[in-house]
Amino acid sequence: MDPLASLLYEVRSNGALFSRNIVAPPWSVRFADGTPLTVVTMLRGAGWVVPGGDTAPVALGPGDVAIVTGAEPFSVADDAGAEEPPLYVVHPDRCTAADGEDVSGDVILGPRTCGNRPDGETVLLTGSYQVGGRVSERLLSALPRVLVVRDDGKPGPILDLAAMEISRDAPGQQAVLDRLLDLLLLCTLREWFARPEADPPGWYRALGDPVAGRALQLIHDRPARPWTVSALAEETGVSRATFARRFGELVGRPPMAYLTDWRLALAADLLSRTEATVESIARQVGYQSAFGLSVAFKRVYGIRPSRHRERKPDATAVDPDAGAASQHGRHDNENEREQRRRTAHAVPR
Numbered sequence: 001m002d003p004l005a006s007l008l009y010e011v012r013s014n015g016a017l018f019s020r021n022i023v024a025p026p027w028s029v030r031f032a033d034g035t036p037l038t039v040v041t042m043l044r045g046a047g048w049v050v051p052g053g054d055t056a057p058v059a060l061g062p063g064d065v066a067i068v069t070g071a072e073p074f075s076v077a078d079d080a081g082a083e084e085p086p087l088y089v090v091h092p093d094r095c096t097a098a099d100g101e102d103v104s105g106d107v108i109l110g111p112r113t114c115g116n117r118p119d120g121e122t123v124l125l126t127g128s129y130q131v132g133g134r135v136s137e138r139l140l141s142a143l144p145r146v147l148v149v150r151d152d153g154k155p156g157p158i159l160d161l162a163a164m165e166i167s168r169d170a171p172g173q174q175a176v177l178d179r180l181l182d183l184l185l186l187c188t189l190r191e192w193f194a195r196p197e198a199d200p201p202g203w204y205r206a207l208g209d210p211v212a213g214r215a216l217q218l219i220h221d222r223p224a225r226p227w228t229v230s231a232l233a234e235e236t237g238v239s240r241a242t243f244a245r246r247f248g249e250l251v252g253r254p255p256m257a258y259l260t261d262w263r264l265a266l267a268a269d270l271l272s273r274t275e276a277t278v279e280s281i282a283r284q285v286g287y288q289s290a291f292g293l294s295v296a297f298k299r300v301y302g303i304r305p306s307r308h309r310e311r312k313p314d315a316t317a318v319d320p321d322a323g324a325a326s327q328h329g330r331h332d333n334e335n336e337r338e339q340r341r342r343t344a345h346a347v348p349r
Contacts, residue, residue: 020124039128042060
């Protein structure tokens, strides 16, 4: 798979937090669930994403889709400069007033739906991802605090389906919503990266290049192979010097440095999410021994692999020979999944 697909696989939705908000002006809704990535869209009406800090408010019109990154709380409001307290603050399991008082009973309008008027002229939809790990960081670090893809007037079947499904409470509903949110995220990121105003990372710009793009795919698909500059050059059909120059110019990193970054990101996530031995993980990501991985890991991250694993006491046991799925760290933490199951019908999901 290409690098974007590799990174997006790490932010697949599994029990995402959903919130539909039906409001009439004046309104402001605060989101404080602490997730590092949230998709925001106006199904009806308009408003402003107010991220706080040094980031200016960003306008949202009907059909626009925004992605907000970072775990810091943010607001969506009808007035970018309004200073009134929010109507309510959305948490994973309840809604509160600005002072922390639980007001869920006053603002619940239906499944996964809150607001101040059932017939409000504005309908705001959000979906938040619980993501983490070094692989995910490679994608999140390439994104601004807020990015927006404007509605182009074309049919929007994903949003239409989301609007229809969000208020339902049928068997398998969470899985349906998760997949819709994944598709919305993927389409939004792909569209944004392709726009002139975006500043995509070098690896994304290089995907369309027959030399650098091919090498990136090989590195992401087969990190355990003993790649060298010469081997990658041979696979891409150019000389060693031409390959090294082209890859470095387009990606912004020498090929061996990029390979090391990718291998160590995979190793860090495997250490956090599995109980495979350091020796096994080392071989999965392209190191001949645990010692070799440990030296590289300490040089880049400042700690040894064993210490990194100790910071994640709830790592899930995974068969160390589980193949590609284990290699790419695609096993969810069982404790997190169980927590999401327990809160599957909590407000405002």
